[in-house]
Amino acid sequence: MSEVASVASKADKKFIDISEVEQTFKTPKGSFQALRDINLTVAKGEFVALIGHSGCGKSTLLNLIAGLTRPTHGGLLCANKEISGPGPERAVVFQNHSLLPWLTCYENIYLGVERVFGATEKKAQLKARTDAALALVGLTPATNKRPGEISGGMKQRVGIARALAMEPKVLLMDEPFGALDALTRARLQDELLAIVQKTQSTVVMVTHDVDEAVLLSDKIVMMTNGPSATIGEVLTVNLERPRNRVELAEDRNYVHYRKAVIDFLYTRQGHVEKAA
Numbered sequence: 001m002s003e004v005a006s007v008a009s010k011a012d013k014k015f016i017d018i019s020e021v022e023q024t025f026k027t028p029k030g031s032f033q034a035l036r037d038i039n040l041t042v043a044k045g046e047f048v049a050l051i052g053h054s055g056c057g058k059s060t061l062l063n064l065i066a067g068l069t070r071p072t073h074g075g076l077l078c079a080n081k082e083i084s085g086p087g088p089e090r091a092v093v094f095q096n097h098s099l100l101p102w103l104t105c106y107e108n109i110y111l112g113v114e115r116v117f118g119a120t121e122k123k124a125q126l127k128a129r130t131d132a133a134l135a136l137v138g139l140t141p142a143t144n145k146r147p148g149e150i151s152g153g154m155k156q157r158v159g160i161a162r163a164l165a166m167e168p169k170v171l172l173m174d175e176p177f178g179a180l181d182a183l184t185r186a187r188l189q190d191e192l193l194a195i196v197q198k199t200q201s202t203v204v205m206v207t208h209d210v211d212e213a214v215l216l217s218d219k220i221v222m223m224t225n226g227p228s229a230t231i232g233e234v235l236t237v238n239l240e241r242p243r244n245r246v247e248l249a250e251d252r253n254y255v256h257y258r259k260a261v262i263d264f265l266y267t268r269q270g271h272v273e274k275a276a
C-alpha cells in the first residue's frame with residue numbers, strides 16, 4: 001500500500017475519533033458527571049449502536065458527536081477535524097422526527113437540502129435531490145402531505161429522508177424508532193438496513209432495543225450505568241450483510257450476540273432507575 005493510501009485508510013478507521021471525553025453538567029444541586037473516560041473510534045461506513053440503561057448518557061454522547069454540546073474534558077474528531085459545533089456533515093434524526101408542521105413532506109426535506117446545497121446548485125438539482133430522498137424511503141405518494149396528515153412511521157421516514165438528503169458523512173440517530181409500534185419499527189429497521197447498504201453511510205444510533213442493535217450494527221457499544229457512566233464493553237457483530245431478520249432469528253451467532261448484550265445489561269449492569 002502507498003503511503004498516501006495507508007494514511008487514508010488509517011483516517012477511515014478513525015473516521016469518528018473520541019478520546020478521553022468527560023461530560024459534567026452544572027445543576028442546581030452541584031456538578032453532575034454524566035460521562036467519564038469515553039474512548040471510541042468509528043470507522044467510515046460502520047454502523048454503531050449505543051446501548052445502556054436509561055440515564056446512562058447515550059444521548060449525551062450522541063449530542064457530543066453532533067456538536068450540540070462540548071465536552072468538559074477530552075476531544076472529538078470527525079474526518080480528522082475537531083467537532084466544535086453542529087455541521088451538515090453530521091445529520092441528526094431524533095425520536096420525535098422534529099418536522100415543521102406547516103410544511104409538506106417535500107418542503108420539510110427541501111429546506112434541509114437548500115441549506116446544504118442551495119449556494120452551489122440550481123433549483124432543479126435541489127428538487128431532484130428532494131424527490132430522490134422521498135423515493136428512497138418510499139414516500140413519493142406523500143410528497144404534498146403535511147406531518148399532521150401522515151402516520152408516526154411515515155413522519156420518522158421523512159426525518160430520515162431529510163437527514164440522508166443532506167448527504168451527511170455521518171448519520172446520528174437518537175432512538176429513531178422508539179415511539180413506534182413493533183411492526184412499524186421492524187419495517188423501518190429493514191428499510192434502514194437497505195438504505196445504509198446502498199449509501200454506505202456511517203451511522204451512530206442510540207437504542208434501548210437489543211434486537212435492533214444486533215440486527216443493524218457492526219459494533220455495539222455497551223455503556224455502564226450512570227452517573228459517571230463509561231463504555232463497559234464493545235461487541236463486534238460479525239454477521240454477513242444483507243441481513244434478514246427471519247433467517248437471523250435462528251442463527252447461532254445472532255443468538256450468541258443477543259445473549260452477550262442481555263448478559264451485559266441485566267446480569268452485569270442490573271437495572272437502575274434514572275440517576276438524575
Ligand SMILES: Nc1ncnc2c1ncn2[C@@H]1O[C@H](COP(=O)(O)OP(=O)(O)OP(=O)(O)O)[C@@H](O)[C@H]1O
Pocket residue numbers: 025026027032034052053054055056057058059060061226274275276
Ligand atoms: N443538560 C443537562 N444538565 C444536567 N444533567 C443532564 C443534562 N443532560 C443530561 N443530564 C443527565 O445526564 C445523564 C445522562 O442523560 P442522557 O439523556 O444522556 O441518558 P440516556 O442514556 O440517553 O437516557 P434515556 O435512555 O433515558 O434517554 C442523566 O442522569 C441526565 O439526567
